[in-house]
Amino acid sequence: MHHDLASREVFWNISYNYIIYFLLVVVSTIFFIGIYRRVRLWRRGRPENRFDHMGKRLLAVLKYGVAHHKILKESYPGIMHAAIFVGFVLLLIGTTTVSFDYDVWGLLFGQQSFLRGPFYLYFSFALELAGLSALIGIIMALYRRYIRRPDGLTNKHDDLIFLAGLGIIILTGFLIEGSRLAATQPEWARWSFVGYGVSLILSGLAPDNVLLLHRILWWSHLSLAFGFIAYIPFSKLFHMITSPLNIFFLSFKPKGEITSIDIEHSETFGVSHIDNFTWKHLLDLDACTRCGRCQDQCPAYLSGKPLSPKKLILDLLDELNRTAKCSSSNAVTNDALNHTLVGSVVTHDELWACTTCRACMEACPVLIEHIDKIIDLRRDRVLMDSDFPRELQATFRGMETNYNPWNIGHVKRADWVQDLNIKKATENDTFEYLWFVGCAASFDDRAQKVSRYFAKILNAAKVDYAILGAEEKCCGETARRLGNEYLAQMLMEMNISTFNELHVKKIITTCPHCYNTLKNEYPAFNGVYEVYHSTEFIYKLLKENKLSLNRINLSSKMAFHDSCYLGRVNDIYEQPREIINRIHLHQLIEPGEKHHEKSFCCGAGGGRMWLDETIGERINHVRLDQFAAMDVQQLVTACPYCLIMFDDAIKDKGIEHKMNTVDLIEMVAMSLNLKCTDEEADDLVVEGKGEKDLFSVDITS
């Protein structure tokens, strides 16, 4: 074996090869002009600083881009993408290496080629694998896109052009190699095993024909490859650049924080036309690969609402492109630029369907920020024109006058306390924790009971806490997500001023919505506190041995519903499950894949609690059906909104005899054998269901 001599002649059998250098200049020019045209479009957006934490940004590109962190969460498309990605990245490195070896190392420095001997063979073998990997990925993609046709994918000509094109580039590559090997027959040919196979097929041809075939293939391959480089910025292939770029410019704010607006110093609020978005939000639009994962997870879309996060992004992208044409013809005052997005590009029904559940953002492999866009569009409608579904007026008025969306008299906020022994923060100098009760837990009948149990639990654990009573105001979460930033900031500022007057340092709350806003949104208004959700807090009490739970015999068919703002938004998944596992004798049922970060919204988030749901199925029914399909009898929640939504769904469907809801707090209270009052001891779980039912092994037996 003379493998030490192994190498290949660059431009073998090719004349006029210098043409490619001219072509390269032409192709690169088109490529960079294409990129420049897009960058110019992004720069139409408002400024936003995304240039901090450079190191963390690069790490994010490695994690989400190179390592496919989110792409691989869906197995088939994940592997498909990884195969194409790895294949082409290696081929790019390979081609660049050959070019460096030949043009720089050889021609410029006059050094002997380093691509020879065993290194050349390994190199050649690796590229063989790379080509094969890309080819497999492309075939998987073609099969998925044109034969399996999943709902989330919409096909455009571009998809076929680039998949077929990439496939032909790989195939012609192998054919060139095969014809070269057939003509030169080097003894190390088997290292290039695919090309070697091709060469065996071609070996029947006359040598001249092989040479001619090689030349034709070579120039076709080159033209196609160069053509594709020029095509990149004008096609879906552009995501090779925009997706990593979008990942690089990721947001470091907490997942649950909506960006604030400066009300005092602004003339306009929210986004009314496309240029009102920041440049990063416009880059988002170009980063979308139309993969459809957002849509596959969206509760609004899946319950038959007109909203699809994917469609929203693509519609906004169309608008960006359309207005680019308008502005280039220098018609800034053109009607096309002056209309508001909502009502033309985005319909009202789409706008108000979002529950801000974050399933889309969790699924998006390239970290597109959908929710901030929707909120900014809502802000424009609400703050600029008071243009919102009419039922919201009462909600806004309620939060304005009585500081709660129910519009129940604000002095009645602490009526649920009754005879319980709870300190009032305004009447006590010292308390360690402020329990921010929140509106739902203060005013809703069912949630009030949970509040009473929570008070009992805190008392049993001898926690030093106090509540604000009538001084507490709505946290502002709902107003904020409904686009009423003015009202939200008013409420937040009132609460912060109360907290600070009372020197509040630590806050507990039973509502994940309050929790998220207090923890992640108050700091932007100088309200920085140590905030616990009741689930975290009970977990902490258990770890500190301040509570000891008893096992109780509950229905074996129990499931836990991950509420959006506890789970996806704040990553609290395991604490509630651990608490349940300490009480419950059986394994929890998980509803298919719809749990943890793929949990499905109850339908109440994003202010949807206060909006009529008239289109499609009701989201709470869809979610309940997912549990019913698993034969779940007891549904555990840790969010008052979810509790209300599921109780409603159970009543609507008339399946009270089959399923009931229980709040995690109620479960803990039962395990501690706490009863709120003698009177309430009988309805520990739900109306019409006694303690007996809950303690029995099977509620239907």
Place this chain on the structure above:
Amino acid sequence: MNIIVCIKQVADTETRIRLTPDKKTIDTSDINWILNPYDEFAVEEALRIKEKGQGNDIITVITIGPERTTAALRSALAMGADEAIRIDVEDNLDSLATANLLVDVLKNFEFDLLLFGKQAVDDDNAQVGTLVAEKLDLPCVTVITELKLDQGKVTVKRELEVGAEFISTSLPAVLTAEKGLNEPRYPALRGIMMAKKKSVDLREGKADESKIVVTGYQYPPERKGGKIVGKGQEAVPELIRLLREEAKVF
């Protein structure tokens, strides 16, 4: 055209009313104040007239009361009213004294329409609008649910128990608004910010002494809890007896 809307600040309808220990007055410390809902219909109607007009209409809102009532004017300004006047008075006035104060201001005004809510939801007297019309010798139609302007005349609709009547009158006229006239808008932030910048014209108020004096208040009787008579069929006769004899519903 000039439109004037007289408005009142009232306690929020969800307020839990508490009396002072002597039960002579209402303890206002916990009260959230709002713009009287019927007055809101009047303001909204004025805004709609203006929006349909040529752009030269002016809407002025007037209220009587202490400093806190400025908030009600700001609400109306945020909705879109152009000018605001507060007649500064500390005490609660009866309807006649209120009307007299308003007339003092209004008689120096030129206006085409004078709008009121049909009543304030706090004392529910429903008198001021008509009293002012009487004093100014102007035509007055109360509890209107529809308003149409046409060539210097106004046609309004009043809902009656048996149907509706349509009344036409010359301008200027006094009209009082009933629920159903329109759906008041929610002020946009733009309006709120603009309202903050507008100044309120403060007038000295020399009120007549109220002829009506509230001598005391009383809480409504407390609601009694329900009664469980029994279970199943055996309970029916007793239930019927109680419904007949105690509740007297038969």
